[in-house]
Amino acid sequence: MPVKRPLYFLLVGVFFGIVLLKSGAASWFRIYEMFHFASFHMFGIIGSALAFGLLFNQLIKRFNVKDLDGNPITQTDKNPGIARYLIGGTVFGIGWAIAGACPGPMFALMGAGYWPVILVFASTMLGTYVYGVVRDRLPH
Amino acid sequence: MFISWKDKSAHGLSSYPLESDKNYFGSGALLSSLTQIVRTRTDEIMSLITDPWPWYVAGPAIAIVLAGLLLGGKTFGMSSNMRTLCAICGAGNNTEFFNFEWRKQIWNLIVIGGAMLGGLIAQNFMNGGEAVPLNPEILSQLQASGVESAATHYMPTEIFASKSMEDPYVIMLLILGGFLVGFGTRYAGGCTSGHAISGLANLQLPSLIAVIGFFIGGLFTTYFVLPTILSHFIA
Numbered sequence: 601m602p603v604k605r606p607l608y609f610l611l612v613g614v615f616f617g618i619v620l621l622k623s624g625a626a627s628w629f630r631i632y633e634m635f636h637f638a639s640f641h642m643f644g645i646i647g648s649a650l651a652f653g654l655l656f657n658q659l660i661k662r663f664n665v666k667d668l669d670g671n672p673i674t675q676t677d678k679n680p681g682i683a684r685y686l687i688g689g690t691v692f693g694i695g696w697a698i699a700g701a702c703p704g705p706m707f708a709l710m711g712a713g714y715w716p717v718i719l720v721f722a723s724t725m726l727g728t729y730v731y732g733v734v735r736d737r738l739p740h
Numbered sequence: 741m742f743i744s745w746k747d748k749s750a751h752g753l754s755s756y757p758l759e760s761d762k763n764y765f766g767s768g769a770l771l772s773s774l775t776q777i778v779r780t781r782t783d784e785i786m787s788l789i790t791d792p793w794p795w796y797v798a799g800p801a802i803a804i805v806l807a808g809l810l811l812g813g814k815t816f817g818m819s820s821n822m823r824t825l826c827a828i829c830g831a832g833n834n835t836e837f838f839n840f841e842w843r844k845q846i847w848n849l850i851v852i853g854g855a856m857l858g859g860l861i862a863q864n865f866m867n868g869g870e871a872v873p874l875n876p877e878i879l880s881q882l883q884a885s886g887v888e889s890a891a892t893h894y895m896p897t898e899i900f901a902s903k904s905m906e907d908p909y910v911i912m913l914l915i916l917g918g919f920l921v922g923f924g925t926r927y928a929g930g931c932t933s934g935h936a937i938s939g940l941a942n943l944q945l946p947s948l949i950a951v952i953g954f955f956i957g958g959l960f961t962t963y964f965v966l967p968t969i970l971s972h973f974i975a
Contacts, residue, residue, distance in 0.1 A: 603846045603847050603850060604847075605812060605847075606847075606850050608808075608812060609809075609812060609814075609847045609848075609850040609851050609854065610850050610851075610853065610854040610857070611854065612805055612808045612809060612812070612851055612854060613850065613851035613852060613853060613854020613855045613856075613857070613858060614854040614855070614857050614858040614861065615801070615804070615805060615808075615854075615858060616802070616805045616851065616854065616855050616858060617854060617855035617856060617857060617858020617859045617860075617861075617862065618858040618859075618861060618862045618866065618868075619793070619798050619801040619802060619805070619858075620855065620858070620859070621858070621859050621862035621863060621866075621868040622792065622793040622798070622862050622866060622868055623792070623793045623794075623795070623797070623798030623801075624792055624793075624872045624873075624894075625798060626859070627872045627894050627895060628895050628896050628899065628900065629872045629874055629878075629882070629890055629894075629895070629896065630872055630874075631958075632878065632882070632962065632966070633874055633875055633878045634958075635955075635958045635959055635961075635962035636875075636878060636881075636962060638874075638875040638877060638878045639874070639875045639878070640795065641794075641795050642795075643795075644794075644795030644796065644799060645795045645798045645799045645802065646799070646932070646936055646937065647799065648795060648796060648798075648799025648800055648803070649798075649799040649800070649802035649803045649806070649937045650799075650803075650936070650937055650940050650941055651799075651803075652799065652800045652803030652804075653803045653806050653807075653937055653938065653940075653941030653942075654940075654941045654943075655803075656803060656806065656807045656810070656941070657941055657942055660810065665811075667810065667811050667812065667813040668811055668812060668813065669813055671813060673810050673811070673813070675810075675815055675938075675942050677944065678929065678930075678939060678944045678945075678946040678947060679929075679946065680945075680946065681946060682949055684927055684928060684929065685928050685929070685935075685946045685947075685949035685950040685953060686949055686950075686952065686953045686956075687927060687928075687953065688923075688924050688925070688926070688927025688928025688929070688950065688953065689924065689928045689935070689949065689950035689951065689952065689953020689954050689956070689957065690924070690953040690954075690956045690957035690960075691920050691923055691924030691927060691928075691953075691957060692920065692921055692923075692924025692925045692927075692928055692931060692950075692953070692954055692957060693924070693953060693954040693955060693956060693957020693958035693959075693960075693961065694920050694924070694957040694958070694960070694961045694965075695916075695917045695918065695919070695920025695921035695922075695923075695924055695957075696917075696921060696932075696954065696957070696958050697957065697958040697959075697961035697962045697965075697966060698913060698916060698917035698920065698961060698965075698966070698969070699913075699914065699917025699918055699920075699921055700895075700896075700917075701917075701921075702818070702819075702921065702925075702931045702932045702933075703818040703819040703821065703822065703921065703925060703931045703932075703933070704818040704852075704855065704931070704932065704933050707818075707852045707853075707855040707856045707859065708855050708856065708858060708859030708862070709859060709895070709900075710856055710859065711855065711856030711857055711858065711859030711860040711863070712859040712860060712862065712863035712864075712868060712869065713860070713863060714895055714900050715902050715905075716899065716900050716901075716902065716904065716905055716910070716914055717900065717914075719905075719911065719914045719915060719918065720914045720915075720917060720918035720921070721918065722918065723914065723915045723916075723917075723918030723919045723922065724822055724918040724919070724921050724922035724925075725822050725825055725826055725829075725922060726918070726919055726922060727822075727918065727919040727920060727921060727922025727923035727924070727926070728819075728822040728823055728826055728922040728923065728925070728926045729826050729831055729835075729838075729922075730919075730922075730923055731837075731922070731923045731926040731927055732823070732826065732831060732835045732837035732838050732926070733835055733837075735837050738927065
């Protein structure tokens with residue numbers, strides 16, 4: 601089954617990549633600065649994205665906005681739990697502080713030509729794979 | 741009405757009266773001053789693109805990405821692509837977690853392909869590789885830690901320049917960081933996009949717990965581990 605609207609998703613991605621790079625959200629330095637609470641910048645980005653996201657979600661609900669196929673826009677609730685979110689989140693946080701890149705910016709950085717990020721990305725896939733293998737033995 | 745993100749004085753706009761001044765009372769006066777205005781305005785508009793973007797542009801723009809994906813009938817989350825890629829590589833043959841209909845996730849691979857393209861465009865045509873305007877205290881702290889490139893580069897060249905890959909220490913660092921990002925995001929079921937933005941915007945309690953985890957891990961590492969890690973770079 602071919603993907604519907606590939607160009608649409610490509611353009612959303614291009615826009616996302618440009619924003620990540622131009623705002624410094626993809627910069628290792630900005631993440632370092634964020635974890636030192638030394639600048640409002642990253643908190644402003646995530647905070648205002650969140651604020652507008654909340655607004656958009658409310659508008660979607662209030663006005664029953666449909667997606668481009670005419671289907672209602674629904675988001676499934678995350679599975680309840682504490683351990684997996686707290687432990688998994690902490691592990692990600694450690695990696696985020698070291699590599700200075702989360703999964704989105706990683707792709708923008710590879711496109712921008714910061715080649716060592718390819719190694720980070722490959723290793724991210726390895727980490728994902730190992731999680732999949734040991735998943736049943738972890739608390740969730 | 742067009743203002744620069746940065747302080748204007750840093751932009752060479754002070755060279756406003758050009759050599760064309762001597763024509764000011766001549767026949768070309770009107771034309772040359774019009775040209776000058778257009779040129780200045782163009783510089784100002786261009787600087788909105790070439791300067792680093794402020795948070796109040798980037799944050800709402802990311803929310804537009806979120807809304808764009810919802811309109812496309814999808815949700816915002818980047819780290820799940822790693823699972824999809826593992827599945828495409830055949831990980832589903834021996835591990836149940838990767839045995840799913842990955843073809844339904846191709847749209848998201850197109851998004852990350854777009855993000856790569858966006859990174860390429862920003863870097864090469866929008867001055868994206870410019871040094872980041874950091875807090876001066878953080879700048880001097882980094883430089884004292886041996887990360888000299890903080891004032892001049894977008895990414896620390898000590899770690900992310902191709903030649904730094906000759907250093908096994910840096911290679912280990914990148915592998916370690918990436919591994920933890922991959923393991924942690926999948927364990928937590930999302931990263932910054934899926935939990936901190938998309939999940940919180942949809943009032944998901946699990947996302948709040950995950951974000952608290954992001955900061956527990958990030959703060960611990962930044963204060964207690966990174967100083968030791970970075971001491972490697974002190975010449």
